[in-house]
Amino acid sequence: MHIYVREPMIRRTSALLVVLALVFTGTACSPVKDDGSTTAKALAAALASHTVGEIVFDKPGAEVQKELSELSKGIDPVWPQVSVDSVVPGDGDTVRVSLNYAWNIPKLAKPWTYKTGADMKRDGDAWTVTWTPEMLEPSLKAGERLAIETMYGQRASILAADGEAIVKDRPVKTVGINKAGLSDAEAEASANALAAVVGIDTAGYLAKVKAYGPVAFVDAITLRVEAFDALDQAALTGIKGFLATPGTLPLAPSRSFAQAILGTVREASAEDIEKSKGQVVAGQTVGASGLQAAFDAQLAGTPGVTVVATAAPAASTASPSASPSAGTADAGTSPVANPAxxxxxxxxAPVNGQDLKTTLVPTLQTAAEDSLAGVKTPSSIVVLRPSTGAILASANGPDSNGYNTAFLGQYAPGSTFKIATSLGLFRLGMNPTSTVSCTPEFTADGKKFFNAPGYAASATGEITLTTAVAHSCNTAFVSQFDKLAQDKLADAAGALGIGLTNDLGLDAFTGAVPRDSAGTEHAASMIGQGKVQVSPLAMATLMASVVKGTTVVPQLVDGRDGKATPAGGAPLTEKEAGDLRTMMRAVVTDGYLGILADLSGTAAIGKTGTAEYGTDTPPRTHSWVIAAQGDIAVAVFVEDGDLGAVTGGPLARAMLAAAAGG
Incomplete structure (x- = not known):
């Protein structure tokens, strides 16, 4: 027993004696000397942040910091990652540090990498770094500075369906004031005069002129050449310092041509540059809206960059005998009088942008814009090719004021939605010859519904569903509200593309039909009122789906997969679509769209719609027409209009005629 107890005691005593011996001799507490690795890592971190911090150099740290800051000015905010590759002992108490540099230059696929080095000398237990510019780049010499130059490739074009460029470089003139030789008072007077002639904010331009230097050219506006030529030339030439410089910008054929879709470009602003975190630099052209913004990276391509070593600027006033205290740089940073x-x-090298091909047909786009030119309220026309879903034209009237009404508008569709309601009734067992009751009024859940003013008395009473569609009998459809549930109505609309999820490349509203509307609200949904909301694009999609016999997915950018997802419910069948086409033909032959009856070629079909909105008495109305002929589907929308047939009918006819080449 005693033997087993004493053995561990002896071992512990021996271990304690060893520890005490180490403590008294100083071995256990002696710090391990830095072999240069720790200082080298600190140096790499300092160079990466271009802040010398606590690093000890062979010259004052403040001078090294100044030199480092000067070296970085021309390339900031781009700066490299720096790491230690190796620390190799040299002669005596010196080491050579090998440094890895990696510059992640914006928009370049691969970083600029290289190795360079630094020399360090032991100073007691610490190290002193020998400062040389080659510590940043192996060929960098004293007095040189780093600078980065950006080169841009050709911004690509936005193409039409036929592959021809819609947006391409077109001549422009930048108008402004050249302040050289002008007094402050003259510059102010010229700024006021120019702002009045070109129609820009006077106060804003005046502030800009005052902020610029005494010999600067201060741009006011960039105009297409034709817009510049339309200005009062005599007034312009009478302005002191007036200057118009020629140039080019990627532009559409006209200022309004598909503006909401194509978008615009501009020279990068200070805000663009700041937000980009180095991705955008001064002088770069960037997409500001529409496809130009959505596909900016593709259209712009990749800028090229060149990193150069330049001589420091020459001092203009220093004499050869001036001492450093007189204001010249030290020997390591002396500016070069005749720089190389x-x-x-x-x-x-820069990489040119890649063209973006759209589905637009310029002749149809122009025809649509011309048709809406005189409409004094927000309006739009959308033209689709049912067989492919290609958007051939999408125009917004001038009173849309640049807003993309065609894609983003959210409006009640009125009686055009009766096509979706008819599909829902088909799925209850009805067909185009089924009988419905068209009465002067119908009360649903306590609310009275009426037909449109001037409704034909001959189309009242017990009529076919086809006649109800042709003459747009509100009461016939509302009377079915207790048979066709709201969710089944939503399913029918979804089968025609309403509510489809699809990425066109631009934001678009494809419609929304509530699934939980009840009572009066549900009854109103039967005739496209209540909370049913669509865009003109959505109604063009509905019309195209009827033509094709299956749900059509709109497409704007050629070859783009929008990962479409149907809204839900059973898909549209060819039999259902054929019955809908039969009824929509009756709208032309027997109803409100007789204006389409004499179009040459394939028989036209369509549906009118008038949707009440607002609180006015009588209420204001949206005017709608959807129509098709052959492989062309059209949706026409006017925010404040008369009956659909009155306001939208002529516009729909004009578009179908244009599509047919007549």
Whole structure:
């Protein structure tokens, strides 16, 4: 027993004696000397942040910091990642540090990488770094500075369906004031005069003129050449300092041509540059809206960059005998009187942008815009090709004021929605010859519904569903509200493309039909009122789906997969679509769209719609027409209009005629 107890005691005593011996001799507490690795890592971190911090150099740290800051000015905010590759002992108490540099230059696929080095000398237990510019780049010499130059490739074009460029470089003139030789008072007077002639904000331009230097050219506006030529030339030439400089910008054929879709470009603003975190630089052209913004990276391509070493600017006032205290730089940073050309350290050529092909047909787009030119309220026309879903034209009237009414508008569709309601009734067992009751009024859940003013008395009483569609009998459809549930109505609309999820490349509203509307609200849904909301694009999709016999997915950018998802419910069948086409033909032959009856070619079909909105008495009305002929589907919308047939009918006819080439 005693033997087993004493053995561990002896071991513990021996261990304690060893520890005490180490403590007294100082071995256990002696710090391990830095072999240079720790200082090298600190140096790499300091260079990566271009802040010398606590690093000890062979010259004052403040001077090194100044030199480092000067070196970085021309390339900031781009700065490299720096790491230690190796620390190799040299002669005596010196080491050579090998440093890895990696510059992640914006928009370049691969970083600029290289190795360089730094020398360090032991100073007691610490290290002193020998400062040289080659610590940043192996060929960098004293007095040189880093600079980055950006080169841009050709911004690509937005193409029409036939592959021809819609947006391409077109001549422009930038109008402004050249302040050189003008007094402050003259510059102010000229700014006021120019702002009045070109129609820009006077106060804003005056502030800009005052902020610029005494010899600067201060741009006011960039105009297409034809717009510039339309200005009062005599008034312009009478303005002191007036200057118009020629140039080009990627532009559409006209200022309004598919503006909401194509979008615009501009020179990068200070805000663009700041938000981009180095991705956008001064002088770069960027997409500001529409497809130009949505596909900016593709259209712009990749900028090229060149990193150069340049001589420091020459001091203009220093004499050869001036001492450093008189204001000249020290020997390591002396400016060069006759600097050599910049030396290229790294270069990556720009890559031109790639064209973006759309489905637009310029002749139809122009026809649509011309048709809406005189409409004094927000309006739009959308033209689709049912067989492919291609959007051939999408125009917004001038009173849409640049807003994309065609894609983003959210409006009650009125009686055009009766096509969806008819599909829902088909799915209850009805067909185009089924009988419904068309009465002067119908009360649903306590609310009275009426037919449109001037409704034909001959189309009242017990009539076919086809006649109800042709003459747009509200009461016939509302009377079915207790048979066709709201969710089944939503399913029918979904089968025709309403509520479809699809990425066109631009934001678009494809419609929404509530699934939980009840009572009066449900009854109103039967005739496209209540909370049913659509866009003109959505109604063009509905019309195209009827023509094709299956749900059509709209397409704006050629070859783009929008990952479409149907809204839900059973898909549309050809039999259902054929019955809908039969009834929509009756709208032309026997109803309100007789204006389409004499179009040459394939028989036209369509449906009118008038949707009440607002609180006015009588209520204001949206005017709708959806129509098709052959492989062309059209939706026409006017925010404040008369009956659909009155306001929208002529516009629909004009578009179908244009599509047919007549």
């Amino acid at each position: 050309p910049p030396r290229i350290l790294f270069s990556e």
